[in-house]
Amino acid sequence: MAAAAAWMTAAAVVAVLLFLVASAWPLLASGRILTAWTGGWHPYAQPPSYGVGPMILVSVLMAAGAVTVAFPLALGLAAFAHGVGPRPLRRPVQGLVRLMAGIPTVVYGFVAVMVLVPFMRHSFAGTTGFGLLPAILTLSLLILPTMVLVIDARLGRQDQAWVVACRSLGMNHSQALERVLLPRARAGLVAAAVLGISRALGDTLVALMVAGNAAQAPGGWLDSVRSLTAHIALVLATDTFSPEYRSVAAAGLFLFLLTGGITLLIRRLAAGGEA
Amino acid sequence: MARFRLILCACAVLMLVAGCGGKDDNTAETTHQQQGALAAFEGLSGTVNIAGGTAHIPVMEKAARAIMTAYPGITITVAGGGSGVGAQKVGEGLVEIGNTGRPLSQEEIDNYGLVSFPFAVDGVCAVVHPDNPVGELSSEQLQKAFAGEITSWKDLGGADAPIHLFSRDEASGTRKVFWKKGLNKGAIAEGANIVASNGAMKTAVSQDPQALGYVSVGHLDASLKAPSLDGVEVTQANAASGVYPVTRKLFMNTKGQPTGLTRAFIDFVTGPEGAVFVQESGYIPLGK
Numbered sequence: 001m002a003a004a005a006a007w008m009t010a011a012a013v014v015a016v017l018l019f020l021v022a023s024a025w026p027l028l029a030s031g032r033i034l035t036a037w038t039g040g041w042h043p044y045a046q047p048p049s050y051g052v053g054p055m056i057l058v059s060v061l062m063a064a065g066a067v068t069v070a071f072p073l074a075l076g077l078a079a080f081a082h083g084v085g086p087r088p089l090r091r092p093v094q095g096l097v098r099l100m101a102g103i104p105t106v107v108y109g110f111v112a113v114m115v116l117v118p119f120m121r122h123s124f125a126g127t128t129g130f131g132l133l134p135a136i137l138t139l140s141l142l143i144l145p146t147m148v149l150v151i152d153a154r155l156g157r158q159d160q161a162w163v164v165a166c167r168s169l170g171m172n173h174s175q176a177l178e179r180v181l182l183p184r185a186r187a188g189l190v191a192a193a194v195l196g197i198s199r200a201l202g203d204t205l206v207a208l209m210v211a212g213n214a215a216q217a218p219g220g221w222l223d224s225v226r227s228l229t230a231h232i233a234l235v236l237a238t239d240t241f242s243p244e245y246r247s248v249a250a251a252g253l254f255l256f257l258l259t260g261g262i263t264l265l266i267r268r269l270a271a272g273g274e275a
Numbered sequence: 276m277a278r279f280r281l282i283l284c285a286c287a288v289l290m291l292v293a294g295c296g297g298k299d300d301n302t303a304e305t306t307h308q309q310q311g312a313l314a315a316f317e318g319l320s321g322t323v324n325i326a327g328g329t330a331h332i333p334v335m336e337k338a339a340r341a342i343m344t345a346y347p348g349i350t351i352t353v354a355g356g357g358s359g360v361g362a363q364k365v366g367e368g369l370v371e372i373g374n375t376g377r378p379l380s381q382e383e384i385d386n387y388g389l390v391s392f393p394f395a396v397d398g399v400c401a402v403v404h405p406d407n408p409v410g411e412l413s414s415e416q417l418q419k420a421f422a423g424e425i426t427s428w429k430d431l432g433g434a435d436a437p438i439h440l441f442s443r444d445e446a447s448g449t450r451k452v453f454w455k456k457g458l459n460k461g462a463i464a465e466g467a468n469i470v471a472s473n474g475a476m477k478t479a480v481s482q483d484p485q486a487l488g489y490v491s492v493g494h495l496d497a498s499l500k501a502p503s504l505d506g507v508e509v510t511q512a513n514a515a516s517g518v519y520p521v522t523r524k525l526f527m528n529t530k531g532q533p534t535g536l537t538r539a540f541i542d543f544v545t546g547p548e549g550a551v552f553v554q555e556s557g558y559i560p561l562g563k
Contacts, residue, residue: 042465043445044454044462044463113478117482118482121483125437126437128439128441128468128483128485128486129483130468208471212468212469213444213468213469213470213471214465214466214467214468214469215465215469216465216466223466224466224467224468226469233471234444234445234446234469234471235444235445235446236446237356237357237358237359237360237363237444237445237446237471238359238445238446239359239362239363239380239382239383239446241380241382241383241386242380244445
Protein backbone atom coordinates (compact mmCIF):
# COMPACT_ATOMS: atom_id res chain seq x y z
CA MET A 1 0.00 0.00 0.00
CA ALA A 2 2.67 2.45 1.07
CA ALA A 3 4.88 1.38 -1.82
CA ALA A 4 2.01 1.88 -4.27
CA ALA A 5 1.41 5.37 -2.90
CA ALA A 6 5.09 6.21 -3.21
CA TRP A 7 5.27 4.92 -6.78
CA MET A 8 2.12 6.78 -7.79
CA THR A 9 3.41 10.05 -6.35
CA ALA A 10 6.80 9.66 -8.00
CA ALA A 11 5.11 8.78 -11.32
CA ALA A 12 2.87 11.85 -11.07
CA VAL A 13 5.86 14.16 -10.52
CA VAL A 14 7.74 12.63 -13.44
CA ALA A 15 4.62 12.88 -15.60
CA VAL A 16 4.29 16.59 -14.78
CA LEU A 17 7.93 17.16 -15.71
CA LEU A 18 7.52 15.21 -18.97
CA PHE A 19 4.38 17.17 -19.84
CA LEU A 20 6.15 20.47 -19.21
CA VAL A 21 9.14 19.42 -21.31
CA ALA A 22 6.81 18.26 -24.10
CA SER A 23 4.86 21.55 -24.02
CA ALA A 24 8.05 23.57 -24.08
CA TRP A 25 9.66 21.30 -26.69
CA PRO A 26 9.29 23.73 -29.65
CA LEU A 27 11.15 26.32 -27.56
CA LEU A 28 13.72 23.83 -26.23
CA ALA A 29 14.48 22.26 -29.62
CA SER A 30 15.04 25.59 -31.35
CA GLY A 31 17.14 26.90 -28.46
CA ARG A 32 14.73 29.80 -27.96
CA ILE A 33 14.04 28.72 -24.39
CA LEU A 34 16.89 30.92 -23.15
CA THR A 35 15.38 33.93 -24.91
CA ALA A 36 12.02 33.00 -23.41
CA TRP A 37 13.58 32.89 -19.93
CA THR A 38 15.62 36.05 -20.18
CA GLY A 39 13.60 38.26 -22.54
CA GLY A 40 11.04 40.88 -21.59
CA TRP A 41 7.26 40.68 -22.00
CA HIS A 42 6.14 43.04 -24.77
CA PRO A 43 3.26 41.24 -26.51
CA TYR A 44 1.89 44.40 -28.16
CA ALA A 45 5.21 45.85 -29.36
CA GLN A 46 6.54 45.58 -32.91
CA PRO A 47 8.20 43.11 -33.10
CA PRO A 48 6.55 41.41 -30.10
CA SER A 49 8.56 39.64 -27.42
CA TYR A 50 7.14 36.94 -25.15
CA GLY A 51 9.91 36.48 -22.56
CA VAL A 52 9.18 35.75 -18.90
CA GLY A 53 12.47 37.18 -17.56
CA PRO A 54 10.88 39.88 -15.40
CA MET A 55 8.47 37.36 -13.89
CA ILE A 56 11.33 35.00 -12.95
CA LEU A 57 13.14 37.82 -11.18
CA VAL A 58 9.94 38.82 -9.38
CA SER A 59 9.14 35.28 -8.23
CA VAL A 60 12.64 34.90 -6.78
CA LEU A 61 12.51 38.30 -5.06
CA MET A 62 9.04 37.62 -3.69
CA ALA A 63 9.89 34.20 -2.24
CA ALA A 64 13.23 35.38 -0.83
CA GLY A 65 11.61 38.47 0.67
CA ALA A 66 8.74 36.54 2.24
CA VAL A 67 11.06 33.96 3.83
CA THR A 68 13.41 36.70 5.06
CA VAL A 69 10.50 38.37 6.84
CA ALA A 70 8.80 35.18 8.04
CA PHE A 71 11.77 33.07 9.21
CA PRO A 72 12.82 35.17 12.22
CA LEU A 73 9.17 35.54 13.19
CA ALA A 74 8.64 31.78 12.92
CA LEU A 75 11.75 31.12 14.99
CA GLY A 76 10.55 33.58 17.62
CA LEU A 77 7.06 32.10 17.78
CA ALA A 78 8.39 28.55 18.07
CA ALA A 79 10.80 29.61 20.84
CA PHE A 80 7.94 31.40 22.58
CA ALA A 81 5.87 28.23 22.59
CA HIS A 82 8.84 26.16 23.81
CA GLY A 83 9.75 27.85 27.03
CA VAL A 84 10.64 31.47 26.31
CA GLY A 85 7.10 32.79 26.61
CA PRO A 86 5.08 32.93 29.84
CA ARG A 87 3.54 29.52 30.47
CA PRO A 88 -0.17 30.49 30.35
CA LEU A 89 0.31 32.08 26.91
CA ARG A 90 2.21 29.20 25.23
CA ARG A 91 -0.74 27.01 24.34
CA PRO A 92 -2.97 29.89 23.11
CA VAL A 93 -0.11 31.03 20.83
CA GLN A 94 0.26 27.51 19.44
CA GLY A 95 -3.49 27.35 18.89
CA LEU A 96 -3.44 30.70 17.11
CA VAL A 97 -0.70 29.52 14.76
CA ARG A 98 -2.66 26.34 13.95
CA LEU A 99 -5.70 28.49 13.21
CA MET A 100 -3.62 30.71 10.92
CA ALA A 101 -2.43 27.65 9.03
CA GLY A 102 -6.02 26.72 8.30
CA ILE A 103 -7.09 30.06 6.83
CA PRO A 104 -7.53 29.78 3.04
CA THR A 105 -5.14 31.77 0.85
CA VAL A 106 -7.94 33.73 -0.74
CA VAL A 107 -8.87 35.17 2.66
CA TYR A 108 -5.33 36.51 3.14
CA GLY A 109 -5.51 37.96 -0.36
CA PHE A 110 -8.90 39.54 0.21
CA VAL A 111 -7.91 41.15 3.51
CA ALA A 112 -4.69 42.41 1.92
CA VAL A 113 -6.62 44.04 -0.95
CA MET A 114 -9.10 45.65 1.41
CA VAL A 115 -6.70 46.74 4.19
CA LEU A 116 -3.02 46.56 3.22
CA VAL A 117 -3.36 47.97 -0.31
CA PRO A 118 -5.23 51.17 0.72
CA PHE A 119 -2.75 51.54 3.60
CA MET A 120 0.22 51.31 1.22
CA ARG A 121 -1.46 53.75 -1.17
CA HIS A 122 -1.88 56.34 1.59
CA SER A 123 1.57 55.76 3.09
CA PHE A 124 3.58 56.04 -0.12
CA ALA A 125 2.51 58.90 -2.38
CA GLY A 126 2.50 58.12 -6.08
CA THR A 127 1.91 54.38 -5.74
CA THR A 128 -1.29 52.45 -6.36
CA GLY A 129 -0.82 50.31 -3.26
CA PHE A 130 -0.47 47.15 -5.35
CA GLY A 131 3.13 45.99 -5.65
CA LEU A 132 6.09 43.86 -4.63
CA LEU A 133 6.29 44.91 -0.97
CA PRO A 134 2.62 44.35 -0.06
CA ALA A 135 2.79 40.97 -1.82
CA ILE A 136 5.89 40.02 0.21
CA LEU A 137 4.22 41.07 3.46
CA THR A 138 1.04 39.11 2.70
CA LEU A 139 3.04 36.06 1.59
CA SER A 140 5.15 36.14 4.74
CA LEU A 141 1.97 36.00 6.80
CA LEU A 142 0.76 33.12 4.64
CA ILE A 143 3.90 30.99 5.04
CA LEU A 144 4.52 31.89 8.69
CA PRO A 145 2.24 29.25 10.31
CA THR A 146 3.62 26.44 8.12
CA MET A 147 7.15 27.35 9.16
CA VAL A 148 6.25 27.67 12.85
CA LEU A 149 4.51 24.28 12.86
CA VAL A 150 7.53 22.55 11.29
CA ILE A 151 10.00 24.08 13.78
CA ASP A 152 7.55 23.52 16.63
CA ALA A 153 7.11 19.83 15.79
CA ARG A 154 10.88 19.38 15.62
CA LEU A 155 11.46 21.02 18.99
CA GLY A 156 8.61 19.03 20.56
CA ARG A 157 10.12 15.75 19.37
CA GLN A 158 13.45 16.27 21.06
CA ASP A 159 14.59 13.93 23.75
CA GLN A 160 13.60 15.30 27.14
CA ALA A 161 17.03 14.19 28.40
CA TRP A 162 18.58 17.14 26.58
CA VAL A 163 16.19 19.55 28.25
CA VAL A 164 16.91 18.03 31.65
CA ALA A 165 20.65 18.13 31.02
CA CYS A 166 20.45 21.81 30.08
CA ARG A 167 18.45 22.62 33.17
CA SER A 168 20.88 20.74 35.41
CA LEU A 169 23.71 22.80 33.93
CA GLY A 170 21.90 25.88 35.16
CA MET A 171 20.72 27.15 31.78
CA ASN A 172 17.43 28.97 31.61
CA HIS A 173 14.91 28.28 28.79
CA SER A 174 16.32 30.89 26.40
CA GLN A 175 19.91 29.71 26.86
CA ALA A 176 18.92 26.07 26.40
CA LEU A 177 17.07 26.91 23.19
CA GLU A 178 19.79 29.11 21.80
CA ARG A 179 22.78 26.92 22.71
CA VAL A 180 21.45 23.38 22.50
CA LEU A 181 17.93 22.75 21.35
CA LEU A 182 17.76 24.97 18.23
CA PRO A 183 21.17 23.86 16.90
CA ARG A 184 20.03 20.28 17.36
CA ALA A 185 16.81 21.09 15.47
CA ARG A 186 18.82 22.34 12.50
CA ALA A 187 17.17 19.92 10.06
CA GLY A 188 13.79 21.23 11.18
CA LEU A 189 14.83 24.82 10.58
CA VAL A 190 16.02 23.91 7.09
CA ALA A 191 12.82 22.01 6.38
CA ALA A 192 10.83 25.04 7.51
CA ALA A 193 12.79 27.35 5.21
CA VAL A 194 12.38 24.98 2.24
CA LEU A 195 8.65 24.67 2.80
CA GLY A 196 8.34 28.42 3.21
CA ILE A 197 10.22 29.16 -0.01
CA SER A 198 8.26 26.53 -1.94
CA ARG A 199 4.92 27.83 -0.73
CA ALA A 200 5.88 31.44 -1.45
CA LEU A 201 7.18 30.55 -4.93
CA GLY A 202 4.14 28.47 -5.73
CA ASP A 203 1.46 30.75 -4.37
CA THR A 204 -0.66 32.19 -7.14
CA LEU A 205 -3.61 33.92 -5.58
CA VAL A 206 -1.83 36.38 -3.29
CA ALA A 207 0.51 37.44 -6.08
CA LEU A 208 -2.41 37.77 -8.49
CA MET A 209 -4.51 39.82 -6.07
CA VAL A 210 -1.89 42.03 -4.40
CA ALA A 211 1.21 42.42 -6.59
CA GLY A 212 -0.44 44.46 -9.37
CA ASN A 213 0.52 42.11 -12.24
CA ALA A 214 2.37 44.61 -14.44
CA ALA A 215 4.79 42.50 -16.51
CA GLN A 216 7.83 44.68 -15.87
CA ALA A 217 11.16 44.24 -14.12
CA PRO A 218 10.77 45.85 -10.71
CA GLY A 219 12.56 49.18 -10.25
CA GLY A 220 11.70 49.33 -6.55
CA TRP A 221 9.85 47.57 -3.74
CA LEU A 222 6.65 49.48 -4.42
CA ASP A 223 6.44 48.77 -8.17
CA SER A 224 3.57 46.81 -9.64
CA VAL A 225 4.95 43.38 -10.60
CA ARG A 226 3.86 39.96 -11.86
CA SER A 227 5.05 36.61 -10.51
CA LEU A 228 5.56 33.51 -12.68
CA THR A 229 2.51 31.87 -11.14
CA ALA A 230 0.28 34.91 -11.69
CA HIS A 231 1.60 35.10 -15.24
CA ILE A 232 0.56 31.51 -15.90
CA ALA A 233 -2.87 32.16 -14.40
CA LEU A 234 -3.41 35.29 -16.49
CA VAL A 235 -2.07 33.97 -19.78
CA LEU A 236 -3.66 30.52 -19.54
CA ALA A 237 -6.94 32.22 -20.44
CA THR A 238 -5.67 33.45 -23.81
CA ASP A 239 -6.32 31.90 -27.19
CA THR A 240 -4.68 28.42 -27.07
CA PHE A 241 -2.91 29.01 -30.36
CA SER A 242 -1.40 32.37 -29.47
CA PRO A 243 2.31 32.91 -28.82
CA GLU A 244 1.33 34.27 -25.38
CA TYR A 245 -0.03 30.83 -24.55
CA ARG A 246 3.24 29.11 -25.45
CA SER A 247 5.10 31.21 -22.88
CA VAL A 248 3.12 29.36 -20.21
CA ALA A 249 5.16 26.22 -20.91
CA ALA A 250 8.42 28.15 -20.51
CA ALA A 251 7.17 29.70 -17.26
CA GLY A 252 5.91 26.37 -15.90
CA LEU A 253 9.13 24.53 -16.70
CA PHE A 254 11.25 27.20 -15.05
CA LEU A 255 9.07 27.23 -11.94
CA PHE A 256 9.34 23.43 -11.67
CA LEU A 257 13.13 23.46 -12.06
CA LEU A 258 13.52 26.43 -9.71
CA THR A 259 11.48 24.85 -6.90
CA GLY A 260 13.21 21.51 -7.35
CA GLY A 261 16.64 23.15 -7.52
CA ILE A 262 16.14 25.23 -4.38
CA THR A 263 14.90 22.21 -2.42
CA LEU A 264 17.88 20.08 -3.49
CA LEU A 265 20.36 22.88 -2.81
CA ILE A 266 19.13 23.57 0.70
CA ARG A 267 18.91 19.87 1.58
CA ARG A 268 22.48 19.42 0.35
CA LEU A 269 23.66 22.39 2.40
CA ALA A 270 21.89 21.08 5.48
CA ALA A 271 23.27 17.57 5.06
CA GLY A 272 26.77 19.00 4.64
CA GLY A 273 26.39 20.97 7.83
CA GLU A 274 25.26 18.04 9.93
CA ALA A 275 27.93 15.59 8.83
CA MET B 276 -45.28 19.06 -3.66
CA ALA B 277 -43.35 21.80 -1.89
CA ARG B 278 -41.96 23.00 -5.18
CA PHE B 279 -45.43 23.07 -6.72
CA ARG B 280 -46.65 25.23 -3.85
CA LEU B 281 -43.65 27.53 -4.34
CA ILE B 282 -44.46 27.98 -8.00
CA LEU B 283 -48.09 28.69 -7.14
CA CYS B 284 -46.97 31.37 -4.68
CA ALA B 285 -44.62 32.85 -7.28
CA CYS B 286 -47.47 32.97 -9.79
CA ALA B 287 -49.71 34.70 -7.28
CA VAL B 288 -47.02 37.30 -6.54
CA LEU B 289 -46.43 37.86 -10.26
CA MET B 290 -50.14 38.41 -10.82
CA LEU B 291 -50.26 40.88 -7.95
CA VAL B 292 -47.27 42.76 -9.36
CA ALA B 293 -48.76 42.75 -12.83
CA GLY B 294 -52.09 43.91 -11.48
CA CYS B 295 -50.88 47.10 -9.85
CA GLY B 296 -49.27 50.23 -11.30
CA GLY B 297 -50.02 52.04 -14.53
CA LYS B 298 -47.66 50.13 -16.80
CA ASP B 299 -49.40 46.84 -16.36
CA ASP B 300 -50.15 46.42 -20.08
CA ASN B 301 -46.49 46.50 -20.96
CA THR B 302 -45.42 44.15 -18.18
CA ALA B 303 -48.16 41.68 -18.91
CA GLU B 304 -47.17 41.64 -22.55
CA THR B 305 -43.50 40.95 -21.76
CA THR B 306 -44.44 38.13 -19.41
CA HIS B 307 -46.74 36.70 -22.01
CA GLN B 308 -44.06 36.88 -24.70
CA GLN B 309 -41.54 35.10 -22.49
CA GLN B 310 -43.99 32.35 -21.78
CA GLY B 311 -44.48 32.02 -25.52
CA ALA B 312 -40.75 31.69 -26.16
CA LEU B 313 -40.23 29.42 -23.18
CA ALA B 314 -42.63 26.98 -24.80
CA ALA B 315 -39.71 26.03 -27.07
CA PHE B 316 -38.20 24.24 -24.07
CA GLU B 317 -41.29 22.05 -23.60
CA GLY B 318 -40.25 18.41 -23.47
CA LEU B 319 -36.51 19.21 -23.35
CA SER B 320 -34.31 18.24 -20.44
CA GLY B 321 -30.60 17.96 -19.68
CA THR B 322 -27.73 20.32 -19.00
CA VAL B 323 -26.17 23.26 -20.80
CA ASN B 324 -22.81 24.40 -19.47
CA ILE B 325 -21.72 27.92 -20.33
CA ALA B 326 -18.31 29.52 -19.70
CA GLY B 327 -16.20 32.42 -20.93
CA GLY B 328 -16.58 36.20 -21.24
CA THR B 329 -17.37 37.95 -17.97
CA ALA B 330 -19.48 40.65 -19.66
CA HIS B 331 -21.98 37.99 -20.77
CA ILE B 332 -22.71 36.63 -17.33
CA PRO B 333 -25.67 38.88 -16.33
CA VAL B 334 -27.56 38.05 -19.56
CA MET B 335 -26.79 34.33 -19.32
CA GLU B 336 -27.88 34.17 -15.70
CA LYS B 337 -31.17 35.96 -16.34
CA ALA B 338 -32.00 33.66 -19.24
CA ALA B 339 -30.94 30.56 -17.29
CA ARG B 340 -33.07 31.55 -14.32
CA ALA B 341 -36.17 32.10 -16.48
CA ILE B 342 -35.75 28.75 -18.24
CA MET B 343 -34.89 26.71 -15.15
CA THR B 344 -37.80 28.19 -13.20
CA ALA B 345 -40.24 27.15 -15.91
CA TYR B 346 -38.64 23.74 -16.60
CA PRO B 347 -37.01 22.19 -13.53
CA GLY B 348 -35.73 19.29 -15.66
CA ILE B 349 -33.27 21.65 -17.36
CA THR B 350 -29.99 22.64 -15.71
CA ILE B 351 -27.96 25.57 -17.02
CA THR B 352 -24.63 26.44 -15.42
CA VAL B 353 -22.90 29.77 -16.02
CA ALA B 354 -19.19 30.33 -15.34
CA GLY B 355 -16.74 33.12 -16.21
CA GLY B 356 -13.07 32.81 -17.13
CA GLY B 357 -12.75 35.36 -19.93
CA SER B 358 -13.09 35.26 -23.69
CA GLY B 359 -10.01 33.05 -24.21
CA VAL B 360 -11.31 30.46 -21.77
CA GLY B 361 -14.70 30.53 -23.48
CA ALA B 362 -13.27 29.66 -26.89
CA GLN B 363 -10.90 27.10 -25.38
CA LYS B 364 -13.48 25.26 -23.29
CA VAL B 365 -16.12 25.01 -26.01
CA GLY B 366 -13.43 23.98 -28.50
CA GLU B 367 -12.26 21.16 -26.24
CA GLY B 368 -15.86 20.04 -25.69
CA LEU B 369 -15.84 20.90 -21.96
CA VAL B 370 -18.87 23.20 -22.24
CA GLU B 371 -21.72 23.48 -24.73
CA ILE B 372 -21.51 27.26 -25.12
CA GLY B 373 -18.32 29.33 -24.89
CA ASN B 374 -18.79 33.09 -24.69
CA THR B 375 -16.39 35.60 -26.21
CA GLY B 376 -16.42 39.38 -26.15
CA ARG B 377 -14.46 39.40 -29.42
CA PRO B 378 -14.78 37.67 -32.79
CA LEU B 379 -13.01 34.29 -32.87
CA SER B 380 -9.50 34.17 -34.29
CA GLN B 381 -9.05 32.33 -37.58
CA GLU B 382 -7.02 29.65 -35.72
CA GLU B 383 -9.84 29.08 -33.26
CA ILE B 384 -12.37 28.68 -36.09
CA ASP B 385 -10.07 26.38 -38.12
CA ASN B 386 -8.81 24.20 -35.27
CA TYR B 387 -12.03 23.80 -33.32
CA GLY B 388 -14.76 24.25 -35.96
CA LEU B 389 -16.56 26.84 -33.86
CA VAL B 390 -19.76 28.63 -34.91
CA SER B 391 -20.53 32.13 -33.55
CA PHE B 392 -23.86 33.66 -32.54
CA PRO B 393 -23.69 37.41 -31.82
CA PHE B 394 -26.52 38.61 -29.60
CA ALA B 395 -25.61 42.02 -28.16
CA VAL B 396 -23.54 45.15 -28.60
CA ASP B 397 -21.53 46.41 -25.65
CA GLY B 398 -19.60 49.64 -25.22
CA VAL B 399 -16.24 49.81 -23.44
CA CYS B 400 -15.38 53.06 -21.69
CA ALA B 401 -12.69 54.67 -19.57
CA VAL B 402 -13.65 54.94 -15.90
CA VAL B 403 -12.46 56.96 -12.92
CA HIS B 404 -13.36 57.19 -9.24
CA PRO B 405 -16.73 58.98 -8.65
CA ASP B 406 -14.96 61.71 -6.62
CA ASN B 407 -12.62 62.50 -9.52
CA PRO B 408 -13.56 65.95 -10.94
CA VAL B 409 -12.45 65.00 -14.49
CA GLY B 410 -15.68 64.72 -16.49
CA GLU B 411 -14.45 64.66 -20.07
CA LEU B 412 -11.45 63.35 -21.97
CA SER B 413 -10.36 63.62 -25.57
CA SER B 414 -9.11 60.58 -27.49
CA GLU B 415 -5.66 62.12 -27.50
CA GLN B 416 -5.66 62.68 -23.73
CA LEU B 417 -6.85 59.11 -23.17
CA GLN B 418 -4.11 57.67 -25.40
CA LYS B 419 -1.40 59.75 -23.75
CA ALA B 420 -2.61 58.88 -20.26
CA PHE B 421 -2.62 55.14 -20.96
CA ALA B 422 0.74 55.35 -22.74
CA GLY B 423 2.19 56.96 -19.61
CA GLU B 424 2.99 60.25 -21.37
CA ILE B 425 0.55 62.18 -19.19
CA THR B 426 1.16 61.11 -15.60
CA SER B 427 -0.75 63.66 -13.51
CA TRP B 428 -4.48 64.30 -13.23
CA LYS B 429 -3.56 68.01 -13.26
CA ASP B 430 -2.89 67.78 -17.00
CA LEU B 431 -6.36 66.34 -17.54
CA GLY B 432 -8.13 69.04 -15.54
CA GLY B 433 -8.09 67.22 -12.21
CA ALA B 434 -6.19 67.33 -8.94
CA ASP B 435 -2.40 67.56 -8.75
CA ALA B 436 -1.96 63.82 -8.17
CA PRO B 437 -0.42 60.96 -10.14
CA ILE B 438 -2.64 58.84 -12.40
CA HIS B 439 -2.92 55.21 -11.29
CA LEU B 440 -3.37 53.10 -14.43
CA PHE B 441 -5.38 49.88 -14.43
CA SER B 442 -5.56 47.62 -17.47
CA ARG B 443 -6.79 44.10 -18.23
CA ASP B 444 -5.01 40.80 -18.85
CA GLU B 445 -3.85 39.48 -22.23
CA ALA B 446 -6.93 37.24 -22.61
CA SER B 447 -9.48 40.01 -22.10
CA GLY B 448 -11.93 40.83 -24.91
CA THR B 449 -12.63 44.14 -23.16
CA ARG B 450 -8.93 45.05 -23.34
CA LYS B 451 -8.77 44.15 -27.00
CA VAL B 452 -11.62 46.43 -28.07
CA PHE B 453 -10.54 49.28 -25.80
CA TRP B 454 -6.98 49.08 -27.14
CA LYS B 455 -8.13 48.89 -30.75
CA LYS B 456 -10.91 51.48 -30.79
CA GLY B 457 -10.43 53.54 -27.62
CA LEU B 458 -6.65 53.90 -27.75
CA ASN B 459 -6.32 53.50 -31.52
CA LYS B 460 -3.84 50.65 -30.90
CA GLY B 461 -1.65 52.98 -28.85
CA ALA B 462 0.76 51.72 -26.22
CA ILE B 463 -0.37 50.85 -22.69
CA ALA B 464 2.28 51.72 -20.08
CA GLU B 465 4.08 48.61 -18.82
CA GLY B 466 3.76 49.75 -15.23
CA ALA B 467 -0.05 49.66 -15.39
CA ASN B 468 -1.67 47.32 -12.89
CA ILE B 469 -3.43 44.35 -14.50
CA VAL B 470 -6.73 42.99 -13.17
CA ALA B 471 -8.38 39.80 -14.39
CA SER B 472 -12.08 40.68 -14.81
CA ASN B 473 -14.56 43.50 -15.26
CA GLY B 474 -15.62 42.97 -11.65
CA ALA B 475 -12.04 43.24 -10.36
CA MET B 476 -11.60 46.44 -12.39
CA LYS B 477 -14.70 47.89 -10.75
CA THR B 478 -13.37 47.02 -7.28
CA ALA B 479 -9.93 48.47 -8.03
CA VAL B 480 -11.12 51.77 -9.56
CA SER B 481 -13.94 52.39 -7.07
CA GLN B 482 -11.39 52.09 -4.22
CA ASP B 483 -8.70 54.37 -5.63
CA PRO B 484 -9.49 58.10 -6.12
CA GLN B 485 -6.59 58.43 -8.58
CA ALA B 486 -7.40 55.40 -10.71
CA LEU B 487 -7.93 55.36 -14.47
CA GLY B 488 -9.23 52.11 -15.95
CA TYR B 489 -11.83 50.81 -18.38
CA VAL B 490 -14.87 48.54 -18.16
CA SER B 491 -17.68 47.18 -20.25
CA VAL B 492 -20.53 49.76 -20.19
CA GLY B 493 -22.86 47.12 -18.76
CA HIS B 494 -20.78 47.18 -15.57
CA LEU B 495 -21.16 50.95 -14.99
CA ASP B 496 -22.92 51.96 -11.79
CA ALA B 497 -22.70 54.59 -9.05
CA SER B 498 -19.33 53.25 -7.83
CA LEU B 499 -17.67 54.35 -11.08
CA LYS B 500 -17.69 57.47 -13.23
CA ALA B 501 -17.30 57.40 -17.01
CA PRO B 502 -15.90 60.67 -18.43
CA SER B 503 -17.32 61.59 -21.84
CA LEU B 504 -15.05 60.81 -24.79
CA ASP B 505 -14.51 63.66 -27.28
CA GLY B 506 -17.70 65.24 -25.93
CA VAL B 507 -19.83 62.11 -26.43
CA GLU B 508 -21.65 60.90 -23.32
CA VAL B 509 -21.04 57.22 -22.56
CA THR B 510 -24.52 55.69 -22.73
CA GLN B 511 -25.83 52.52 -24.29
CA ALA B 512 -28.06 54.69 -26.51
CA ASN B 513 -25.01 56.44 -27.95
CA ALA B 514 -23.25 53.11 -28.36
CA ALA B 515 -26.30 51.69 -30.16
CA SER B 516 -26.49 54.60 -32.60
CA GLY B 517 -22.75 54.43 -33.23
CA VAL B 518 -22.11 57.97 -31.93
CA TYR B 519 -19.98 56.43 -29.18
CA PRO B 520 -17.43 54.46 -31.19
CA VAL B 521 -15.78 52.06 -28.73
CA THR B 522 -18.12 49.10 -29.07
CA ARG B 523 -17.96 45.38 -29.69
CA LYS B 524 -20.34 42.49 -30.17
CA LEU B 525 -20.90 39.80 -27.57
CA PHE B 526 -20.86 36.27 -28.98
CA MET B 527 -21.99 32.82 -27.93
CA ASN B 528 -19.98 30.08 -29.67
CA THR B 529 -20.66 26.39 -30.18
CA LYS B 530 -18.60 23.55 -31.62
CA GLY B 531 -20.39 22.85 -34.88
CA GLN B 532 -24.05 23.75 -35.37
CA PRO B 533 -25.90 23.50 -32.03
CA THR B 534 -28.74 21.04 -31.57
CA GLY B 535 -31.46 20.29 -29.03
CA LEU B 536 -31.36 22.17 -25.77
CA THR B 537 -28.27 24.22 -26.73
CA ARG B 538 -30.01 25.35 -29.94
CA ALA B 539 -33.14 26.26 -27.97
CA PHE B 540 -31.07 28.30 -25.50
CA ILE B 541 -29.29 30.21 -28.25
CA ASP B 542 -32.58 30.92 -30.05
CA PHE B 543 -34.03 32.13 -26.76
CA VAL B 544 -31.14 34.53 -26.07
CA THR B 545 -30.95 35.88 -29.63
CA GLY B 546 -34.75 36.17 -29.85
CA PRO B 547 -36.98 39.03 -28.67
CA GLU B 548 -37.23 37.58 -25.14
CA GLY B 549 -33.46 37.44 -24.77
CA ALA B 550 -33.36 41.05 -25.98
CA VAL B 551 -35.23 42.08 -22.83
CA PHE B 552 -32.55 40.43 -20.67
CA VAL B 553 -29.81 42.01 -22.79
CA GLN B 554 -31.34 45.44 -22.24
CA GLU B 555 -31.86 44.85 -18.52
CA SER B 556 -28.17 43.94 -18.24
CA GLY B 557 -27.15 47.27 -19.73
CA TYR B 558 -26.32 46.12 -23.26
CA ILE B 559 -27.92 46.70 -26.65
CA PRO B 560 -29.73 43.78 -28.24
CA LEU B 561 -28.74 43.02 -31.80
CA GLY B 562 -31.91 43.88 -33.75
CA LYS B 563 -33.79 41.02 -35.36
